[in-house]
Amino acid sequence: MPKVKTDKKRENLTVAKQGILFNKNFGQHILKNPLIIQAMVEKSALRPTDVALEVGPGTGNMTVKLLEKVKKVIACEIDPRLVAELQKRVQGTHLQSRLQIMIGDVLKSDLPFFDVCVANIPYQISSPLVFKLLLHRPFFRCAVIMFQREFAQRLVAKPGDKLYCRLSVNTQLLARVDLLMKVGKNNFRPPPKVESSVVRIEPRNPPPPVNFTEWDGLTRIAFNRKNKTLSAVFKQSLVVTALANSHRIYCSMKNIPIPEDFDMKQKIEDVLKTGDWETKRARTLDIDDFMMLLTAFNKENIHFS
Structure with missing residues (x-):
């Protein structure tokens, strides 16, 4: 045997x-x-x-x-x-x-x-x-x-x-x-x-001052292609469409008007430029980096939940 x-x-x-x-x-x-x-x-x-x-x-x-x-x-x-x-x-x-x-x-x-x-x-x-x-x-x-x-x-x-x-x-x-x-x-x-x-x-008690659902949504996108630049990751059509939808829902709930010529792809690029994020990669970012990136998106009414 x-x-x-x-x-x-x-x-x-x-x-x-x-x-x-x-x-x-x-x-x-x-x-x-x-x-x-x-x-x-x-x-x-x-x-x-x-x-x-x-x-x-x-x-x-x-x-x-x-x-x-x-x-x-x-x-x-x-x-x-x-x-x-x-x-x-x-x-x-x-x-x-x-x-x-x-x-x-x-x-x-x-x-x-x-x-x-x-x-x-x-x-x-x-x-x-x-x-x-x-x-x-x-x-x-x-x-x-x-x-x-x-x-x-x-x-x-x-x-x-x-x-x-x-x-x-x-x-x-x-x-x-x-x-x-x-x-x-x-x-x-x-x-x-x-x-x-x-x-x-x-x-960690108290927990960090962050909405974990949003945080998880951001890291899910960023680590989907962790070796690619954030610019390349966030330019993907599925990502742009998903963020545009959540932006529309958020603005509707908060009664925030959306300009007719609003371009989500351009808005994402603008956010990434504010902190020189375009060339950075998820695999090199620490918790503070992701905190700042999430804050930058949220300031422009872009959310990940």
């Missing part, structure tokens, strides 16, 4: 013996190394009065450690089989009363109040979960989360870095982000195909 098939068969037998066949559709890779679990818990600086949120608790290896440290753990799990496993693990112990389980898709659920989030998440929900957490109110203190390594590197990338992208600038606008540790694939059961990293995310 070929080696690949033998290895796969051995892995399936091992998982079957444990009583749970992990669901690849849910991105289930259970963190099995107790030293990494302990390190993540310690980096979270938990307090006895805290409410901790855990996304994707799996069989409860992290959950039990959290329950020992905090007043309450809210565990959000989509797989009913793992919910049963988690309940069984704490049943009849002093930790049972501290555990609240939310069954369902965390992205479709209203998150309750929590102080800290500690999680080894399904990697396919990384980006939407980050922004769901960062836009959640009231503010939480920090999140310590396991991500795919390249995603983690994008979160912390700086202007000019190869991995610097819209995710980088949008996240760093709303939070301070730090890489804590690298985690090899063999620390999981079953092992994922990618390497992982743990990241600490601390929301």
Whole structure:
């Protein structure tokens, strides 16, 4: 029998013996190394009065450690089989009363109040979960989360870095982000195909004085062609048409008259000239640059929402 098939068969037998066949559709890779679990818990600086949120608790290896440290753990799990496993693990112990389980898709659920989030998440929900957490109110203190390594590197990338992208600038606008540790694939059961990293995310409180919907709209356009000049990016007919439509709606709502000879393409060029933006590229702009660019557009009643 070929080696690949033998290895796969051995892995399936091992998982079957444990009583749970992990669901690849849910991105289930259970963190099995107790030293990494302990390190993540310690980096979270938990307090006895805290409410901790855990996304994707799996069989409860992290959950039990959290329950020992905090007043309450809210565990959000989509797989009913793992919910049963988690309940069984704490049943009849002093930790049972501290555990609240939310069954369902965390992205479709209203998150309750929590102080800290500690999680080894399904990697396919990384980006939407980050922004769901960062836009959640009231503010939480920090999140310590396991991500795919390249995603983690994008979160912390700086202007000019190869991995610097819209995710980088949008996240760093709303939070301070730090890489804590690298985690090899063999620390999981079953092992994922990618390497992982743990990241600490601390929301900026108070948040920056910017409409995030507008900000996101601007960075979406700018990073669509991050290596092209802003002049080239904003000259695209789809961009000009979209901004012209939003300009018309905004002016209508505010009762601002629009001149008959108004030319959105020319207006965009004029805005870009005000700050010598035409030759700049999104991959080199930092948060302050995007703030100034958004302000320049808004002054001319050009909006991105």
